[in-house]
Amino acid sequence: MGAKYTKRSEDYSKWYNELIERADLAEHSDVRGCMVIKPYGYAIWEKIKEVLDAKFKETGHDNAYFPLFIPKSYLSKEAEHVEGFAKECAVVTHYRLKNSDNGEVVVDPEAKLEEELIVRPTSETIIWNSFKSWVQSYRDLPLKINQWANVVRWEMRTRLFLRTAEFLWQEGHTAHATKQEAIEEAEQMLHIYADVLEQYMAIPVVRGLKTASERFAGAEETYCIEALMQDGKALQAGTSHFLGQNFAKAFDVKFADKDGALEHVWATSWGVSTRLIGGLLMTHSDDEGLVLPPKLAPIQVAIVPIYKNEDQLNAISEKVAILKKNLSEKGISVKFDDDDNRRPGWKFAEYEAKGVPVRVAIGPRDLENEKAEVARRDTKEKEIVDWSTVDQYIVDLLDEIQENLLTKASDFTQENTTEVNSYDEFKKVLEEKGGFISAHWDGSEETEQKIKEETKATIRCIPLNRKQEAGNCVYSGNPSEGRVLFAKAY
Amino acid sequence: MGAKYTKRSEDYSKWYNELIERADLAEHSDVRGCMVIKPYGYAIWEKIKEVLDAKFKETGHDNAYFPLFIPKSYLSKEAEHVEGFAKECAVVTHYRLKNSDNGEVVVDPEAKLEEELIVRPTSETIIWNSFKSWVQSYRDLPLKINQWANVVRWEMRTRLFLRTAEFLWQEGHTAHATKQEAIEEAEQMLHIYADVLEQYMAIPVVRGLKTASERFAGAEETYCIEALMQDGKALQAGTSHFLGQNFAKAFDVKFADKDGALEHVWATSWGVSTRLIGGLLMTHSDDEGLVLPPKLAPIQVAIVPIYKNEDQLNAISEKVAILKKNLSEKGISVKFDDDDNRRPGWKFAEYEAKGVPVRVAIGPRDLENEKAEVARRDTKEKEIVDWSTVDQYIVDLLDEIQENLLTKASDFTQENTTEVNSYDEFKKVLEEKGGFISAHWDGSEETEQKIKEETKATIRCIPLNRKQEAGNCVYSGNPSEGRVLFAKAY
Numbered sequence: 001m002g003a004k005y006t007k008r009s010e011d012y013s014k015w016y017n018e019l020i021e022r023a024d025l026a027e028h029s030d031v032r033g034c035m036v037i038k039p040y041g042y043a044i045w046e047k048i049k050e051v052l053d054a055k056f057k058e059t060g061h062d063n064a065y066f067p068l069f070i071p072k073s074y075l076s077k078e079a080e081h082v083e084g085f086a087k088e089c090a091v092v093t094h095y096r097l098k099n100s101d102n103g104e105v106v107v108d109p110e111a112k113l114e115e116e117l118i119v120r121p122t123s124e125t126i127i128w129n130s131f132k133s134w135v136q137s138y139r140d141l142p143l144k145i146n147q148w149a150n151v152v153r154w155e156m157r158t159r160l161f162l163r164t165a166e167f168l169w170q171e172g173h174t175a176h177a178t179k180q181e182a183i184e185e186a187e188q189m190l191h192i193y194a195d196v197l198e199q200y201m202a203i204p205v206v207r208g209l210k211t212a213s214e215r216f217a218g219a220e221e222t223y224c225i226e227a228l229m230q231d232g233k234a235l236q237a238g239t240s241h242f243l244g245q246n247f248a249k250a251f252d253v254k255f256a257d258k259d260g261a262l263e264h265v266w267a268t269s270w271g272v273s274t275r276l277i278g279g280l281l282m283t284h285s286d287d288e289g290l291v292l293p294p295k296l297a298p299i300q301v302a303i304v305p306i307y308k309n310e311d312q313l314n315a316i317s318e319k320v321a322i323l324k325k326n327l328s329e330k331g332i333s334v335k336f337d338d339d340d341n342r343r344p345g346w347k348f349a350e351y352e353a354k355g356v357p358v359r360v361a362i363g364p365r366d367l368e369n370e371k372a373e374v375a376r377r378d379t380k381e382k383e384i385v386d387w388s389t390v391d392q393y394i395v396d397l398l399d400e401i402q403e404n405l406l407t408k409a410s411d412f413t414q415e416n417t418t419e420v421n422s423y424d425e426f427k428k429v430l431e432e433k434g435g436f437i438s439a440h441w442d443g444s445e446e447t448e449q450k451i452k453e454e455t456k457a458t459i460r461c462i463p464l465n466r467k468q469e470a471g472n473c474v475y476s477g478n479p480s481e482g483r484v485l486f487a488k489a490y
Numbered sequence: 491m492g493a494k495y496t497k498r499s500e501d502y503s504k505w506y507n508e509l510i511e512r513a514d515l516a517e518h519s520d521v522r523g524c525m526v527i528k529p530y531g532y533a534i535w536e537k538i539k540e541v542l543d544a545k546f547k548e549t550g551h552d553n554a555y556f557p558l559f560i561p562k563s564y565l566s567k568e569a570e571h572v573e574g575f576a577k578e579c580a581v582v583t584h585y586r587l588k589n590s591d592n593g594e595v596v597v598d599p600e601a602k603l604e605e606e607l608i609v610r611p612t613s614e615t616i617i618w619n620s621f622k623s624w625v626q627s628y629r630d631l632p633l634k635i636n637q638w639a640n641v642v643r644w645e646m647r648t649r650l651f652l653r654t655a656e657f658l659w660q661e662g663h664t665a666h667a668t669k670q671e672a673i674e675e676a677e678q679m680l681h682i683y684a685d686v687l688e689q690y691m692a693i694p695v696v697r698g699l700k701t702a703s704e705r706f707a708g709a710e711e712t713y714c715i716e717a718l719m720q721d722g723k724a725l726q727a728g729t730s731h732f733l734g735q736n737f738a739k740a741f742d743v744k745f746a747d748k749d750g751a752l753e754h755v756w757a758t759s760w761g762v763s764t765r766l767i768g769g770l771l772m773t774h775s776d777d778e779g780l781v782l783p784p785k786l787a788p789i790q791v792a793i794v795p796i797y798k799n800e801d802q803l804n805a806i807s808e809k810v811a812i813l814k815k816n817l818s819e820k821g822i823s824v825k826f827d828d829d830d831n832r833r834p835g836w837k838f839a840e841y842e843a844k845g846v847p848v849r850v851a852i853g854p855r856d857l858e859n860e861k862a863e864v865a866r867r868d869t870k871e872k873e874i875v876d877w878s879t880v881d882q883y884i885v886d887l888l889d890e891i892q893e894n895l896l897t898k899a900s901d902f903t904q905e906n907t908t909e910v911n912s913y914d915e916f917k918k919v920l921e922e923k924g925g926f927i928s929a930h931w932d933g934s935e936e937t938e939q940k941i942k943e944e945t946k947a948t949i950r951c952i953p954l955n956r957k958q959e960a961g962n963c964v965y966s967g968n969p970s971e972g973r974v975l976f977a978k979a980y
Binding site: 027029030031034035036037038039042043045046062063064065066067068069070071072073075076082086087088089090091092093094095096097098104105107116117118119126129130133139145149150152154166168341 | 517519520521524525526528529532535536552553555556557559560561562565566576578579580581582585586587588594595597606607608609616619620623629635639640642644656831
């Protein structure tokens with residue numbers, strides 16, 4: 001209470017960091033680039049996991065678990081893959097410590113590994129090495145595996161949730177008999193990601209393809225979902241890769257078809273990570289703190305009693321117990337905060353900071369009048385509601401908040417997606433407005449690179465639903481088949 | 491079908507390895523000591539996790555996530571802890587690879603870490619380093635955190651599930667204002683573990699205390715649950731530690747009590763791991779494969795149609811659809827295996843190998859007679875059941891199997907727990923019968939050590955419910971306060 005926090009308009013980046021601290025979501029650890037995900041942040045991750053895991057299982061994927069360590073030589077088996085990932089990895093070289101002569105704990109030089117182990121930055125190589133013995137015939141296909149795991153990429157500049165050296169994620173890895181089936185799988189998973197973001201996280205996304213230069217190392221095609229944050233920068237929220245036969249060839253994974261002929265299998269991989277939490281924060285939150293969509297809020301309703309003596313508290317508690325029971329039966333998570341050590345105003349501010357969608361306050365006068373004050377976090381509107389209808393009111397309100405957050409974010413994304421037709425216009429919009437810039441591009445990596453160098457904007461994606469529209473590249477003037485989306489990005 | 495598998499009586503260890511392969515639970519990876527947990531094995535782990543996680547949350551614990559890496563210096567902060575864990579850890583010394591002049595991928599010598607990082611063998615040190623800033627006043631206590639994570643201990647001799655370099659586990663870490671509260675927490679978690687093993691895994695356990703020499707490195711007291719495997723060897727299935735103020739002192743975690751006085755907090759930690767799956771396998775399985783308790787079986791009922799033509803299959807499928815729906819509504823997982831590529835006999839053998847508790851077979855004659863054949867995996871008994879009552883029959887049968895497995899394992903444990911009163915008797919029972927040996931011990935580490943050297947039997951625990959009974963140590967003849975349990979152990 002009373003603490004001064006940075007506003008979004010003042011310093012977005014500082015606001016973001018303070019937001020995480022105020023809501024008690026995570027913190028930097030003493031280990032460079034690694035974060036501690038605190039209980040409230042982890043509870044949000046658990047909600048996201050639960051939704052995704054159910055969708056993966058519904059679509060026939062099985063969870064499994066593969067080693068944390070990857071032999072160095074595996075990384076090298078797929079040429080592009082090693083280029084992409086060898087630069088930024090944690091390397092295990094020894095397997096023992098010992099006491100030195102002066103009593104310090106040191107690495108035992110005699111316990112050096114023959115081959116160094118890499119802490120997985122992603123698991124294609126170790127998984128495809130297993131797939132080799134799992135796949136023999138067409139009957140073993142499709143093989144659809146998912147793994148929930150921690151991965152490590154040695155990032156030099158880190159930000160909580162958005163970019164950390166260690167992060168949590170899921171990685172799907174599938175093997176198919178045909179190219180077509182693998183492409184369909186990659187697309188299916190992209191749409192599952194998009195649906196979860198829109199329907200649960202209330203984050204509207206653009207579904208698209210990455211350009212060649214932004215593809216996953218080892219992929220033939222990378223599908224992505226891109227979301228627009230409140231500061232006008234884009235966030236890559238998830239990717240799904242069609243890997244062709246690259247890993248199958250690197251690890252010699254073949255199957256016998258119905259006629260007994262041996263063929264390499266076709267592959268996909270796809271992943272989303274704790275980065276999604278960063279996207280969630282930056283899409284909805286405001287200067288008072290977090291704003292959580294009800295479907296992912298660990299606490300959906302906080303009830304704060306206002307009382308002057310124990311009799312009043314008891315009377316309130318009695319009534320609230322029934323409400324809590326009714327709501328719980330509908331699957332709504334309710335916290336009744338009767339902690340006597342904190343004043344109601346302090347609690348209000350805390351639940352605001354934590355983004356609890358609905359707050360109910362009930363005092364002695366409300367008791368008398370059979371009313372309660374119901375406040376919604378997203379618009380900060382308050383309503384006095386009859387106690388007899390308050391449970392249904394809350395149920396409806398949660399739905400309304402969920403919907404409103406998506407509408408608001410969709411409107412924002414639409415308002416901040418600008419079609420431009422010249423490079424001057426491109427630069428002007430980028431500088432003054434930000435957001436997605438829809439522009440014709442000639443399809444060359446050279447142009448893409450030059451625009452990036454000159455403006456820091458990158459091609460976020462070639463939207464899947466873009467119009468086929470002939471035009472001229474805003475940069476080179478060369479012919480273009482359609483518009484792509486540019487933006488500065490996280 | 492037809493393959494010859496090793497029997498338990500021939501070679502228990504080989505039988506165990508084959509069991510895992512037959513049921514397709516896990517396999518060794520190419521990374522020394524690390525396993526791949528395959529979908530069926532992982533599905534069992536997910537069931538175990540789900541049960542435990544719910545119990546942790548019910549008792550007020552929050553999940554969180556801490557870094558994979560621990561700075562080397564942290565390990566050294568608690569003197570006994572480093573002695574216990576430094577011997578067997580993976581050490582990260584570099585953070586980058588590069589291409590060498592001859593095109594190989596090598597460790598970049600310029601990317602050497604200033605301080606080496608240890609891949610967590612357990613997380614007390616990194617977590618207590620965080621707790622330092624999380625705990626200020628008595629109002630922050632108790633702090634009850636759990637983490638689901640992978641950990642690495644560089645084991646030289648590994649066995650799938652029982653002892654692997656990397657394994658999955660949960661580790662609880664709590665901080666309390668009083669010694670008494672911390673001890674109660676450690677005991678509560680032990681009882682939760684024991685209840686989950688008995689009520690869900692159908693594994694009877696002895697609840698006890700470890701002797702000083704077997705305590706967790708850094709603990710004041712280690713509680714444990716010990717289970718007896720079918721070969722008469724004991725398995726430590728879970729531990730819960732009262733850590734005193736050791737870690738609070740090492741990491742300077744103090745709280746202000748109600749009067750403002752600063753005190754170090756009191757701690758516990760507790761964990762169970764994928765080792766539980768090893769215990770599950772070795773408790774119930776037989777020469778035909780896995781036997782799973784219904785509460786943890788990924789597939790509880792497998793239905794196999796027997797037919798000669800498509801009409802018959804269609805008729806069976808129609809009937810089965812209703813049964814499947816009825817059972818699913820009761821929360822029972824059913825697999826209808828109408829795969830046309832495999833014969834019924836092959837399917838029977840597979841579901842036996844996978845330990846599916848109930849198998850239903852239905853053929854044309856069963857259709858006519860409105861019957862089905864229901865086989866239970868545990869006793870291999872079959873029964874012809876009226877179709878009209880088959881769903882309730884299966885519901886009851888699953889309960890009966892669950893109960894039967896626990897009874898059978900409890901009887902086995904009781905029959906293989908032998909009181910001995912002399913060292914000769916001790917050695918004779920150990921050699922000829924195995925199992926738990928209940929014997930008087932003088933309480934000295936010297937005796938414990940000598941018995942271990944001479945017989946390979948260790949003190950598994952001092953049972954919590956042991957009788958206070960004066961006696962004489964079977965080894966030294968010195969006075970003893972009560973019996974302890976010895977066994978050879980995994």
